[in-house]
Amino acid sequence: MKIKRKIEIAVISDVHLGSYGCHAKHLLNYLNSIEPKKLILNGDIIDVWQFNKGYFPKSHLKIIKKIMNMSADGVEIIYITGNHDELLRKFTDTSVGNISIVNKLVLELHGKKAWFFHGDVFDISIQNTKWLAKFGSYGYQVLTLLNRLINWYLERRGQERYSFSKKVKNNVKTAVKYIRDFEKVISNLAIENGYDYVICGHIHLPKMEYVENKHGKTIYLNSGDWVENFTALEYQFKRWKIYHYSKDKLSPFYVDEELEDMDLKDLIAAITIVEQHEKKVKKN
Template structure:
């Protein structure tokens, strides 16, 4: 039996379950390899913008089941709502089983304050033209679908994955300016409110970076995504790091080969596990 890595906090965001760009099996491998005290789901875990009953593979269901099982096993799970799963914002402050649903989160970590939120409220394109953001999202999804097919071919040839969308972002000056402005606005606000760490997602750009002004300094952290970067944030031994699935998976936990046997009834069963577990421990 392989030993799971014990970490204090794991943060994932922008999984986009229910879309063809989501790499659910890779995420499941990652979740099977760790044993966190807290798992922070920092928005856009399920993609309600593009949700379709015609496309929700068993591997995507299995990610949900895994999260529910982790909750039943005592992992504290906090679901921070994002723009793609904004339907959950009406349930802010409630719990589903043992999973807390919030819009933001503040934690004290060894004497330092950490501020968690998805980040869409600081995205001017979201606030000023939501319809345009959704239109752009469909274009991004089409690009990731093409990218996924290209990467399937590259992997069969023994070559590394390639991110088309990341290449496009890096080559478009306006996109980089948008990202820089996003990071600066969030970090300045964190400094004004005396937060040592500010943790977000939304822009699919994994990063750890210090920001400093005359009023103080903060560490900006972005958990990236599971559509092109396959990244998470991990906190252990008073330090943060970005986990890159493609680089850091030394001995990954492979997904069980029982996707074909799973259906919606299995998902319902996974949710009831939480309640059954609570009854047994009373």
């Protein structure tokens, strides 16, 4: 039996299930390799903006089933809503067994305060011109699909993967300024409110940075995404680290045999099992 890595908290965000850019198989490998006490889904897990009835592969369904199974096994699942899954904000502060839906979260970790949220509330382009942000999202989707085709070709030739969108973000001055402003506003606000850690997603840029100003200090953390970077945040032994799937691959576990032939009926069955488990717990 393979031993999974035990960690206190795992944080993933910007998975974008239901979109062409999502690398669900990589994420499933990662989830199969860990045994967290808490799994924090920090927004944009399901991409409602890009949702298409004709496109929701089995690999995407397997992620949902895996999360349900983790919940049934006693893992606390905290779903923090984002802009792409904002429809779930109707269910804020709702809990079903070990799964809860919130807009933000504050935890005390060994005497330090950690503030979790997705990050879209600090994005002016979304707050003021949502239609433009959605239009940009469709453009990003097309770019991502093109990028996947090119990377398929590069991998067949044994060459390194290439990311168009990451290249654009790293080189366009406006994009760089936007990211720096985003990080600065969030970090300053965390310091102002006395948070030792501030953890977000949204901008698809994994990062861990110590920030200090005249009012105090904090550690800014971003969980990145599972579209380009394949990253997560992990908390264990009183410290945070960024997990890079492509670099770390610490004991990766591949798709469980029981998940191999899963379809929508299996997903419904998994949800039913979770509900039955919760009823037994309540009776006891």
